[in-house]
Amino acid sequence: MLNKHIPIPLYYQLKEKLSAAILQGELPPGALLPSERELSDHYEISRMTVRQALGEMVKEGLLVREQGKGTFVAEPKIAQGLLKLTSFSEDMRSRGLKPDSQVRAVYVQNANAHVASALRLSRSGESQQVIIYERVRLADQKPMAYEISHLPLRRFPELEHETLHSASLYTLLEEKYGLTIRYARQTIEVGLSRPAESEILGIPVGSAILLIERTTFDVDDEPIEFVKSVYRGDRYKLYAELHR
Known part of the structure; x- marks a missing residue:
């Protein structure tokens, strides 16, 4: 009592x-x-x-x-570090969780102005085309995030035929295309889920979400991916170790 x-x-x-x-x-x-x-x-x-x-x-x-x-x-939140570049799959495996993906769509289209700027694409012709992967990212079969990845078609012409279910995109790029991924620039905002995002992630409309945009670069300082992600706010928290 x-x-x-x-x-x-x-x-x-x-x-x-x-x-x-x-x-x-x-x-x-x-x-x-x-x-x-x-x-x-x-x-x-x-x-x-x-x-x-x-x-x-x-x-x-x-x-x-x-x-x-x-x-x-509530399910325990996953602490996401801000100082190390890892893929979703690598991150989940390091926590003892099984990563997986539901691929909602794979298609090629011309990049909009925002994506073209992030990937430094020219303004005309095939050089502005991007491969787009829409995926729901899962951990132990539970939806954690919704990602829309954009990659330049001219650089990865065969990538649209990859399924990318349980595979790590970064590992695929490194092993198949011989890339060395060096760093990424990322922004994080807090928002409220809209009906479409809520249905995909299995959360009520208006739930807290993390809106993340990231551009990833190779060793030649060339952008190789631009991704927009929606992460469940009830399953994620961010952390960083800061030194004075």
Whole structure:
């Protein structure tokens, strides 16, 4: 039970008790929590107090609410480093997760102005054509991100025939085309998911997402890929080690 005779607010005591149960594995990821009424009756506190505790845990990413279903223990977030260039597949394998992809589309078209600028493509003819891969990236069969990759066709003429399901694009470029990938420039913004993105990633409309754009370069300082990605905000957190 909660201690009503100490100055620590009851909602905070409940939050700490539930958080400890999650940390210790008593409430595993995906577990359905008792209803607000059940928690209120069990701990002999008001439903408003329960609602406040659960609301704080939702904000911290420990719980997720699903309309009409209830409140569930959230899947643990994956910490994404900002200082090392790795592919999605390499990143997931390093965490003991099985990477995979659902390829939604592969096609060739002329690059728009933004993509052409990022890849330094000329403004006319076939040299402005790009191969586009639209993929849902999975970890242990759960959707994590939606990526749209653009690569210059003139440089990778056979790439459109690659399936790229569980394969790493970077590994393929290095092994098949003899590239040495050197670095990338990346921007990250926070946004809210639109209906199409929400359906693809299996999240409610208006969920927090990370919008990432990245241009990758080879050892000759030539851009080889421009990718736009939408990452689930409930499954990712970013970290960097900073030195003074």
